[in-house]
Amino acid sequence: MSKKNVLITGGARGIGAATAKKLANEGYKVIINYVNSTEVANELVNEINFNGGEAVAIQADIRDDAQLEAMFNEIEENHGGIDILVSNANMNFVPKPFVEQTWEEFSQKLNDEMHAAYACSKLATKSMIKKKFGRLVFISSTLSEDPLPSFIAHGTAKGALDSFNKYLAQELGAYGITSNVIAPGLVLTDATSGAPEEFIEFIKSITPTGKVANPDDIANAVSLFVKDESSHITGTYLPVCGGAYLS
Known part of the structure; x- marks a missing residue:
């Protein structure tokens, strides 16, 4: 059976890189999307391939529709389309209290977050519908449910992602x-x-497990959702925070 193709947006660093390594090790073909981290992305691809996995890197700013469409066309033509999308790309925001923030600052984060998720999903599901198989995994934040000061733009954007x-x-x-x-x-x-x-010490003190997550903790959760055996798990919101947020 051929390998399933996983596209990881923002895949060159942090959570994306840990997820790429994890899924490549589990037998998936990993497509690492990045914007500026060319050298880092290529090093990650070389590491995965050297260790017996299969990975390629594709540069595209997923806020740009033309670049996004070109990336998906390349994946369709050269790799047989997408089976799994891990929507992970980090969208910058201005950390400010509501009373100091402008609408432009607030809406920039909301628009970037939702445009990336919407446009990537729209293109990915074209391939998934043909295959009659697909996995969409969105990296959100507990800040969508558990607010902290000055994170209103970030938390609201992630809340919209959760509803989407x-x-x-x-x-x-x-x-x-x-x-x-x-x-x-x-x-x-x-x-x-x-x-x-x-x-960091404060977060540890309010976390039942007594530690702060590393990228591998998130990659392990992604691995759970993309498996064939997880076909009856959908629409869920999974906090990976050591119990720091308990709904």
Whole structure:
């Protein structure tokens, strides 16, 4: 049986890179999307291939429809289309309290987040519907359900993503496509490397497991959702935060 193709947006670093390694090790063909991290992405591809996996890297800014369509056309023509989408690309935002934030700052994050998820899903599901199989996995955040000061743009955008996920699960289930959300708490990556040590210690203190997640913790959750055996799990919101957020 041929390998299933996994597209990981924002796949060169952090959670994306850990997921690429995990899924390649489990026998999937990994397509690593990146914007600027050319050298890092190529190093990751070489590492995966050297270790017996199969990976390629494709540069595209998923906020740009033309680049996005070109990437999916390349995947369709050269690799046989997408079976699994891991929507992971990080969208920058302005961390400010509501009373200080402008609509432009707020809406930029909301628009970037939802455009990326919507446009990638739209193109990926064309291939999935033909195959009568598909897995959509969206990387959200516990901040969509558990607010922190100055994260209103981020948390609201992720909340919209969580709702979008439910609608996709409802509409696409008949095609053999599942859609699920993984909501990490704090994860130690390049993106969070500037977090103050006292903040990290605070998160540990309110986390039942007593630790902060690393990218492998999130990759393990992605692995659960993309398996053939997970065909009856859809529309879910899975916090991966050591119990720091308990609904």
